[in-house]
Structures are given as structure tokens and as C-alpha cells.
Amino acid sequence: MRISEIAERLFLARGYDETTVEDIANEAGISERTFFRYFATKDEVLFGRFETELQGLVEAIRARPAGEAPWTSLQHALDATFDELDERAAEERATLFRQIIDSSPHLLAGHLARIELFQRTLADALLERWQADHGDDAASEPDARLVLRALVSGFLAVVNEVTLSSEDQPIAVRRTIIAAALDAVRPAQADLGGAR
Structure with a gap:
């Protein structure tokens, strides 16, 4: 974690493109070789937590009860993630992350690619659960x-x-607003949607 925090501070102060692995290693008091034991690239330093x-x-999605609607599983998985956060550290990290991402077209492109991967991975986890609940015939559906990819996309759009x-609000307040917004747009269809 220390290397990541040092790197993020340098990215913000000097700019991502201007900060070298050597700069990060020197600031962290390690060799470049040691840096590469932990991270393959500078990008990985920034996106590793992602x-x-x-x-x-x-x-968290895989641990949800069988037969639970995907939207409900997503909400509970998000709640579990929030429960594990150190609110102050998470707020500071999110602000710093956005500032660094906004400073580099390269990082923004990488971030958008990771969001796409994130959506596909969550949808695939939900699909595995749905197929397990609906038998072998569901595999060819x-x-x-x-629908699950659209569901995840809509869910994450609301959260985003x-x-x-509500960036200026504490995480506890944001959680309440997110929960209300997700309930307001919960899908009506029972099977792949949001039946409780």
C-alpha cells in the first residue's frame, strides 16, 4: 500500500506522464527492481485497488442466496463493499483517484476500459448464478x-x-441516496429483474 500511496501523491504533484518508476522507487526508498516485484507497470500501481x-x-455476488433476483444481489454486494470501507480514507482515495485520472487521457482510457471489464465481470457472475438457478437450458439463453449486462450497466450508472x-456528502449520506435511487429504478420483471 505504501508504494501505491507514494505513487499517487507523485502522480498528482508532478503528473502521471512525468512521474517515472525511478521517481516512485526513490521516494519509496526501494529499488526499481523491487518496484517491479509488486507492479508490472505504473498503471498497475494506480489501478491495482480497482x-x-x-x-x-x-x-459478494457469488455468496448471495440462490434464487435471489440479480438487482437485489447487486445491491447487497454494494452494501457489503461499503461496509468494509474506512469512510474517510475511501473519500480521500476517490478524490485523489479522480484528480489523477482527469489529468491524463491515457489513464482515462485505461479507466474506461476497466469499467467495461468491471461491468462484464459482474454480469458474468450474475449469469453464472442465474444459470445455476435455471438449469442447463439456461446456458443457451x-x-x-x-439483459444482465444491461442491468449491471444501469445499476452502475445510478451509483455513478x-x-x-453528492461528492460533498459523507459516504453514509451517499449510501442512503444510492439505496433510494436504486429502489426507484428497480426493474419490474421478476426473473431477471428486481423482484425482492
Whole structure:
């Protein structure tokens, strides 16, 4: 974690493109070789936590009860993620992350690609659950994959919009707003939608 925090501070102060691996290693008091034991690239320093958070959400979805509606599973997985956050550290990290991403077209492109991967991974986890609940015939159901990807996309769009519009609010307040917004747009269809 320390290397990531040092790198993020340098990215913000000097700019991502201007900060070298050598700069990060020197500031962290390590060799470049040691840096590369932990991270393959500078991008990985910045996006490594993203990968960890994605895996946590996927695991939370997989742990939900069989037969639960996908939208409900997404809400509970999000709640579990929020429950594990150190609110102050998460707010500071999110602000810093946005500032760094906004400073580099390269990073913004990488971030958008990771969001796409994030959406597909969550939809695939939901599809696995849906297929397990609906038997072997469900494996060939093309509409299920499409609907679940759209569902995840809509879910994350709500979370993103609320987060951006309530940045000045503490996470506890944002959680309440997110929950209300997600309930307001919950799908009506029972099977792949939002039946409780």
C-alpha cells in the first residue's frame, strides 16, 4: 500500500506522464527492481485497488442466496463493499483517484476500459448464478446475458450519477441516496429483474 500511496501523491504533484518508476522507487526508498516485484507497470500501481475491489464485489455476488433476483444481489454486494470501507480514507482515495485520472487521457482510457471489464465481470457472475438457478437450458439463453449486462450497466450508472452529484456528502449520506435511487429504478420483471 505504501508504494501505491507514494505513487499517487507523485502522480498528482508532478503528473502521471512525468512521474517515472525511478521517481516512485526513490521516494519509496526501494529499488526499481523491487518496484517491479509488486507492479508490472505504473498503471498497475494506480489501478491495482480497482482489481481488488472488483474481485470483492464478484465474491459478494457469488455468496448471495440462490434464487435471489440479480438487482437485489447487486445491491447487497454494494452494501457489503461499503461496509468494509474506512469512510474517510475511501473519500480521500476517490478524490485523489479522480484528480489523477482527469489529468491524463491515457489513464482515462485505461479507466474506461476497466469499467467495461468491471461491468462484464459482474454480469458474468450474475449469469453464472442465474444459470445455476435455471438449469442447463439456461446456458443457451442469449437474452439472459444481454439483459444482465444491461442491468449491471444501469445499476452502475445510478451509483455513478449519485456519487458524482453528492461528492460533498459523507459516504453514509451517499449510501442512503444510492439505496433510494436504486429502489426507484428497480426493474419490474421478476426473473431477471428486481423482484425482492
